[in-house]
Each structure stands twice: as C-alpha cells, then as structure tokens.
Amino acid sequence: MKAKTVxxxxxxxxxxxxxxxxxxxxxxxxxxxxxxxxxxxxxxxxQRFASQCRASAADSGPMELTQGRWKTLLQVNYKVNxxxxxxxxxxxxxxxxxWTLPDTAGxxxxxxxxxxxxxxxxxxxxxxxxxxxxxxxxxxxxAVLTVRTDRGDFVLDNMRNKVLLWSDTEYTYLKRQxxxxxxxxxxxxxxxxxxxxxxx
Numbered sequence: 001m002k003a004k005t006v007x008x009x010x011x012x013x014x015x016x017x018x019x020x021x022x023x024x025x026x027x028x029x030x031x032x033x034x035x036x037x038x039x040x041x042x043x044x045x046x047q048r049f050a051s052q053c054r055a056s057a058a059d060s061g062p063m064e065l066t067q068g069r070w071k072t073l074l075q076v077n078y079k080v081n082x083x084x085x086x087x088x089x090x091x092x093x094x095x096x097x098x099w100t101l102p103d104t105a106g107x108x109x110x111x112x113x114x115x116x117x118x119x120x121x122x123x124x125x126x127x128x129x130x131x132x133x134x135x136x137x138x139x140x141x142x143a144v145l146t147v148r149t150d151r152g153d154f155v156l157d158n159m160r161n162k163v164l165l166w167s168d169t170e171y172t173y174l175k176r177q178x179x180x181x182x183x184x185x186x187x188x189x190x191x192x193x194x195x196x197x198x199x200x
Contacts, residue, residue: 029153032186036175045099046183053183056127065129065149073163076118077156080111109143111158127179134171
C-alpha cells in the first residue's frame, strides 16, 4: 500500500469528520428486537475459537467517538481492505462457508473478523464492534462491521473505504451480534427488512 494513498484516504475521512461533526450528534443508532439464530458460519467459528465468542464486559453503551477514534476506524478499514484479496470460501477452502481470520485473502465476513480483532487490539470495546448481516440491493447476503458510537452506528465494509452511518448505506439490515455476548445474535429493526438471506 502506498503511503500517499493511505494519507489521502485518512485526510478525506477527517474532512468528512469536520464537515459532518454536528450532524453525527443527531444520528440514530440501530434498534434491536430480540434474539435470533447466529449465521451458521459464525456458530462454527465459535466452536473453533471459543475465546472469541463469550459474554462481554458490562455494556456501558455506545462509545464516545473522538477524532482519534474516528481516525483509527478509517486506518483499520483501509488497511484491511487494501491488504486482503477478495476471494470466496469456495475458492480458498473448497467449501461453501468458512469464517476465519484471513492472512492474505478472504470474503466479507473474514474482513469483518480481522477489522474487529485489530480494533479490539487498539482499545475498542467488544460490545461496540458487532458483526452484522445485511442484504445488498441485489438480494445477496453480506457481512459488515457495525461500530456503535454516541454519534450513530457506523459501518466498516470491504466494498468501500469510506466509513458511513448505517442509515446512509444501501443495505437492508437483518441481524447482528448482541452487545452483551458475542456468541449471541439479535434481530435489527429495519422497516424494509425481508427474510434473512444467504449468510444465515
């Protein structure tokens, strides 16, 4: 990755912060409506890596989104997007679905797992880093990382380097990890949500 490219992405993100800072304060966070089944890939991941799927420390609510944390979100999102090659589980492992931390290649949920790991290492709370299943406009399932903040829920996505509020994306939101236990999942209250898609 070229230093100039990284710098441009971070500067653009910080300009976005400056321009929209006041508006963030009024952005709603997602609401959830009870428990649901985890995606099978995440369930199997938890069987292999139990330490990654456990009850979280007491949920103190969405984190304060400082400029420093915003910069970290931009850096991690860009770093993972630019270093991991997008390949399907079938191409890599010869199976339909396998959630794992990627080394050089992975699909959408692998990007999410790596971003979550890197942000936890940088001091972000597990309860504010939530793997989330969405539907794309074409009806295909997709996974993103939701970051809960006091300025709204933001989405880290392998399909774009820009970090957006969930309400500013084109997705239909289906379910995400519980803030209290990363092995449990909850439904998202999204008025136009159809039935759960292929990541189920």
